[in-house]
Amino acid sequence: MATRHQHETELAVRATQTTPPPMWRVVLLNDDFTPMDFVVMVLQTFFGLEIERATQIMLKVHTEGRGICGVYPQDVAATKVSDVTRCARQHQHPLQCIMEIEE
Ligand code: NFA
Incomplete structure (x- = not known):
């Protein structure tokens, strides 16, 4: 006979196994000083993007x-x-990178 606690644990496990984790946007902000080529290099290096994207x-x-x-x-x-x-x-470079939760 399962206890109330065991039922609650089972529901919690099921929730963690089926509910996707919250996702976060990583955002770059403009400034007047960071060179364009440096920003492109950052996007390729840390975000795996091709040079065109x-x-x-x-x-x-x-x-x-x-x-x-x-x-x-x-x-x-x-x-x-x-x-x-x-x-x-x-x-x-003063480049600003922030994260924000997806709604
Ligand atoms: N605005 C910067 C420049 O004119 C370029 C830049 C782009 C900076 C994107 C930061 C983010 N050199």
Whole structure:
């Protein structure tokens, strides 16, 4: 005879096995100083994009102020934000990379 606790545990396990994790957008913000070529390199290196797609996204950020690089689980998104920010600062660029939860 299963206890109430065992039923609740079973429901919790089922929920974690069937509910997709919340997803997070990784977003680049425009600035006046970071070179376009550096932004394209970042998009290729950290987001696995071909040069054509990386250039499209860079130009969207440049003209519209922001652009989505990719959508990931929280831990993956946070690592990308850290890696991009570290790389930009190492090259003394002010490039801003943020993450925001998908609605
Ligand atoms: N606006 C930057 C420039 O004119 C280019 C840039 C694009 C910066 C995308 C940051 C993000 N050099």
